[in-house]
Amino acid sequence: MCGRFTLTTPESKLEQRFQMSLDLPYAPNYNTAPTQSVIGIISKQGSRQVTHYRWGLIPFWAKDQKIGSRLINARAETLHEKPSFRHLFKRKRCIILSDGFYEWKRIGNSKQPYYIRMIDHSPFAFAGLWDTWKKGEQEIHSCTIITTQPNRLMESIHHRMPVILPQEYEDQWLDEKLIDKEALQSLLVPYTEPKMEAYPVSTMVNSPKNNNPDLLERI
Template sequence: MCGRYNLFSELKTIAERFQLMNSEVSELVPRYNIAPGQDIMAVRSDKNGNHAFFPRWGLVPTWAKDPKIGYKMINARAETLHEKPTFKRLLSRKRCLIVADGFYEWKKEKNGKQPYHIHLDDRSPFGFAGLWDEWENQGEVIHTCTIITTEANELMRDIHHRMPVILTRDSEEAWLDQADLSMTDLTELLVAYDPNAMFAYPISTFVNNSRNEGKDILNSL
């Protein structure tokens, strides 16, 4: 699964990287310990181009009676998206990218769980494959999202058996396109990222508490 990540690149870098068209995004606070239930930066696309928006992490389907269901839907398995009605209906028109610089995963060891920070080799920001939805209650509309996961690649396998789907730049364009994707298309897009283009290293358990913040979280042991 993917339960914690970070985003600390400058807004200008992110805007250029994802070709953002909306100018109302004027500030982005660096965040080193993003957790479920928080508003996060995502990208969606329409006929006018790519736009940033800030959904809550943890999908709350339109039919949900209680928004707390979102805490159970922070991730969606790529292998079963087409089998789950909640996710299947979002695949055609509500695909998005979750913008990140890196993510965290915990490896089971004899003395407990060791957290790792995982990022791209070139340390550039990237996009997780995501789905979003709208939930409305008494006039209040909340945008929410989920991060899609897949089987771990060779780098991640020693840490955890699952990992978030990190899209390549070519895959991002196809994922954000409003055209319908066949199951074959989905299968080709929602795969594990090239392990040779990623890096993982152990960090302090300081990251374990989601209330802890700051770039010191990224320090290696």
């Protein structure tokens, strides 16, 4: 799964990398947790649009917001089967900006957190789905991060990893006109591990109250 991640890259570099203007409030986040606001991109008529999403999908048909805490991730293998995801898989795809994520490796009776990022520290995009939930005057845009099988780097840490889209596939994933299930599914594969690194970090990351650069320090 993916339960915590970071986005600390300077705004100007994000704009350059993702071909957009970040006309939203932005502050580095070293410990993004479910229900918090994340930055996502969708495509409208071929133009990239940047939006804040609440992490934890609230389908439009949900009776209340609580379901979002259970839908922070969506398994790539079953997107076309699950009622919460199958329509969004065709019509409401997004990318979620990140530059690293955390995962916990079980060691005996304890869990050791690891930080995983690109070797060159560059930002990247998770494949995601989004929806809008309304109740009265309240409107919430929310999202979920898609997960897949681990690559060689991740398999010793955890049995799942988030889908990281190579830059050249981002436009295809965002393409509103693309609804072919097989073509979309072919994008949801483990990212190539030679470009990534993973190392143990402090258990301070276990608490979302902790949010500072010290969380990224190797131990």
